[in-house]
Amino acid sequence: MSRKTALVVVDVQRVMFETPGEVLHEGRRVLQTIAGLIASARKNDVPVVYIQHTTEGAGSEFEKDSHGWLIAEDIAPQDGDTISLKYTYDAFCNTQLHEKLTGIGATDLVFCGLQTEVCVDTTIRSALAHGYTSTLAEDGHSTYDNGVLSAKDIIAHHNQTLNRRFCKVVPASDITF
Numbered sequence: 001m002s003r004k005t006a007l008v009v010v011d012v013q014r015v016m017f018e019t020p021g022e023v024l025h026e027g028r029r030v031l032q033t034i035a036g037l038i039a040s041a042r043k044n045d046v047p048v049v050y051i052q053h054t055t056e057g058a059g060s061e062f063e064k065d066s067h068g069w070l071i072a073e074d075i076a077p078q079d080g081d082t083i084s085l086k087y088t089y090d091a092f093c094n095t096q097l098h099e100k101l102t103g104i105g106a107t108d109l110v111f112c113g114l115q116t117e118v119c120v121d122t123t124i125r126s127a128l129a130h131g132y133t134s135t136l137a138e139d140g141h142s143t144y145d146n147g148v149l150s151a152k153d154i155i156a157h158h159n160q161t162l163n164r165r166f167c168k169v170v171p172a173s174d175i176t177f
Contacts, residue, residue, distance in 0.1 A: 003133075005177060006082075006106035007041040009034060010051045010091065010113025010120050010141075012075055015061045015068030022144050024114070025151030030142040033172045034112045035075050037140060042078075044177040047104045049082040051091045053119060089122040098130055108133045110175055111167070112140030116151075116158050124167050134167035137175060 012034060017027055024030065041048050050071055055062040062069050064085070077083055082104065084097040091097050101109070109132045113120050120141050127134045138159050143151045163169035 003107045004105045005108040005110060006047040006049050006101060006104060007037055007110045007112070007177070008049045008051060008091075008123070008127075009038065009071075009075065010111060010123055011053045011115065012050075012072050012113050013053065013062070013068065014070050014072055016114045017072060018068060019061070024142045024144060025155065027142060030114075030140060031072060031074055033137065033140045037110070037112055037137060037172055037175065038075055040175070041110075041177050046177040047082060047106065048077070049084060049097075049101065049104075049106075050077050051097070051113070051119070051123065052083055052085050054085045054087055056087060086119075089119045090126045091119065091123040092126040092130055101132070106132070108135070110135045110137065110177075112137040112172070114142055116141045116143040116155050118143075121158055121162065124162055128166050135175065136162055136167050136169045137172040138169045140172045 038048055053062050054064050082100050084095055084100055086095050109127055111124055124134055143154050145151050159169045
């Protein structure tokens, strides 16, 4: 079986950058890193798959079609990209993600996005359970300080924990499509 890679961009939505009092660790730099991964994927005809956290019901910060729910403008989806809505932290749970990835022939996934210890971690672990080989861009994901650990420590911890067990973790500059 031939291998085919897809880039999976997890929850890089406006609300993650615009919530008062919440500052993503190196948010602008991470967004630029993700934009670079997307540009490289597109240049090499690698499918780009956006995961978009969505809540059911009105009034949530992730309410479908609300301002905060939209993908960050700097990396907005283009025609031909795949978008998969999710309603839990796991992008595979009760969604069409697996079917969409199968439909484009993806066997290997490169992950980047937000929030490190929540949706990025959960989705990478689920990708392994679904039979995918995954890579995480070491410097292409971020989170917030949480009152117990700094965002920098959370990111470092997850890079260490996920590496070799659930995926390969490498700097974005080492990812070639």
